[in-house]
Amino acid sequence: MIAPLAPDMFDEICPSDLSPIRFGDKWTGMVMRCLEDGPRRFSELRVPLRGVTAKVLTKSLRSMERDGLVRRRVADRQVSYELTLLGRSMLAPMDAACAWAREHWDELLDAREGVPAER
Amino acid sequence: MIAPLAPDMFDEICPSDLSPIRFGDKWTGMVMRCLEDGPRRFSELRVPLRGVTAKVLTKSLRSMERDGLVRRRVADRQVSYELTLLGRSMLAPMDAACAWAREHWDELLDAREGVPAER
DNA sequence: ACGCGTGGTATCCGTTCGGATACCGGCTAC
């Protein structure tokens, strides 16, 4: 999941799974999108990311932290995550990838459907 | 591996492994770069992609074919692979990702080094 | 006849990924 694509970027069956472009692990792209409007708390992140377990989200956030994309803050006994400048700068290539995916949506769809089944 | 980065994109320890941006599976990005100047035969691809086994390369190429990025041709008893128009169009977001990685190389490096070890 | 290059396939194997489930300490509300 890399970008807000119709019908819903956070759908159970995510439309942008069609795109071969990936940012970090399974949840990184969505976390980025959740954080682009400002810091969010751990449990706030779990709401739009339906189905992510605490363990997996933690792991994802830790590796984003290790990569310098996200900063973890503890303030007033509350934990929140926010994009670093580096993380924020990665929104540009993400938008480029998203634009490409939207632009070539039909071709991506056709390619998959053109394949009979497993081969 | 997503782009020609110093010192060598095909190095055993690939410098662009630092970037969290991925195109397809492990070899897809490199295959794209190998094909951008024209069609290549199966064994031609194995040369720059040091270490890839036939099985893994085949699997990678098949999934790129399924995604519509690559076309497999058999002509005169020779097999060659070439980028489709869709595949060629994906070079744009790849270049964007590559530019981002080059631009933020130091930050990416610092982020990794700032981490004591495993946590 | 034999070996070699091409373009794979089949099988096995260890690692990683992501999910399910259970549990935890610290704090708050009732």
Add this chain to the structure above:
DNA sequence: GTAGCCGGTATCCGAACGGATACCACGCGT
């Protein structure tokens, strides 16, 4: 005191990923 939320951790599990190795049919050169 006990129930609930918060922000996790620990353990187990099946599936997928990627590499190693062996093998294969086919054509070519000599």
